[in-house]
Amino acid sequence: MKLTVCFSGLSPDPWVQGLQQAFPQAAVSAWAPGAAPADHAIVWAPPQQFIDEQLGLQTLFNIGAGVDALLQLKLPPSLKVVRLDDAGMSVQMAEYVCHAVIRHFREFDGYDADTQAGKWSYRKPRSRADFAVGVMGLGVLGERVAKALAVFDFPVNGYSRSPKDLPGVRCFSGAQSLPDFLQATRVLVNLMPLTPETENILNKDTLAQLQAGGYLINVARGKHLVEEDLIVLIDSGHLSGAMLDVFRTEPLPLTHPFWHHPKITVTPHTSARTLREESIAQIVGKIQALQLGQAINGVVDAQRGY
Structure with a gap:
């Protein structure tokens, strides 16, 4: 052989x-x-x-x-x-996403900025009940991520093409349920496979359906995201920010606006190696x-x- x-x-x-x-x-x-x-x-x-x-x-x-x-x-x-x-990729992905969700939920970016400025600050604790996390894509990686998030007592929604039943996860399936899934979600984690149907699925129409103050974590493929739409929704205040690990062009060009946007965190395609x-x-x-x-x-x- x-x-x-x-x-x-x-x-x-x-x-x-x-x-x-x-x-x-x-x-x-x-x-x-x-x-x-x-x-x-x-x-x-x-x-x-x-x-x-x-x-x-x-x-x-x-x-x-x-x-x-x-x-x-x-x-x-x-x-x-x-x-x-x-x-070994699913546990890495669960680590990355849980880190991103908790960092956003606990406002650690804000604390980091304050400590760098020598400021001892305080922020009112947020309620987990107000931070439903939606995992879009419930394959091997998505299922592990959803289960890991549930351990931290976040309300967890899951979306997949075909019906799934995961303990502790409110599951949605099929194109007809996508709006309901998005409207029930404040922090969106994208783990969808890239297909002709899912390319550009993260656009102004879908992201605008997230709850006010929504946050995006994209760890699937850069082509899922319409980059200009994300920036517009963040700058308008509807979205509070994003953590992105994948991009249409990799390495991300030094001139790309994601590098310098104050509410976007960039990592170099390292969520799951x-x-x-x-x-x-x-x-x-x-x-x-x-x-x-x-x-x-x-x-x-x-x-x-x-």
Whole structure:
């Protein structure tokens, strides 16, 4: 069996070594143009040339949670695209989002500004009952985030395409319920997959439906957000701010207004990083299951986009 690793912008060497150690009966190598076809591939943003040359490839294992970049390529109908189920990303995402929500709720940005100015300040405690958090997207990451937020006694709403039932979470599903979900939410966490239907879903019409003083946390994809609309809604006072980890252009250009807006916090796409050892163990396990003719989790439905 042959495995190939094809990454754009990342060194494949640690993955080749790790896969070879975890799966010694396979031949593992990094892809180069003209390389012999493999049976399975581990990829991140591969070029179309890779797909075109890898005739007979059975499976594409994507090392990130989102597969939107892969689905933009011309893929053979028989090629199976598989995403990671978790591999350590969900706990990282829960940490990031809980930090962002609590920082906003407890007004720590304001305290930081005061202490830097040498001011000993006091703010009236807020009521959690007034800070309903809405998690938009209840996949593996979204479900873990919703459960983590509920531990802090925030009212938690969840929105998904198909119905979900999560203890402690008020669940909404389907396009017809999106307005109700937004109107019941003060802090919005976006964890939707990026598809043609969800691109630009965070716009002036949807964000304006959040409760007054709403706050946005975007940890999914930059293309979900209409950036100009966010700035207008913050400057108008309807939204109180945002914490953003993903952007339409990455790295975020130095001239972008997000860098300097006083009510927007920027982080460099670091909310949930792929953990190599956990990912390799999961990928090897899935390949072994496929060898035995067993079904595996994470197979992407190209029509749905996730």
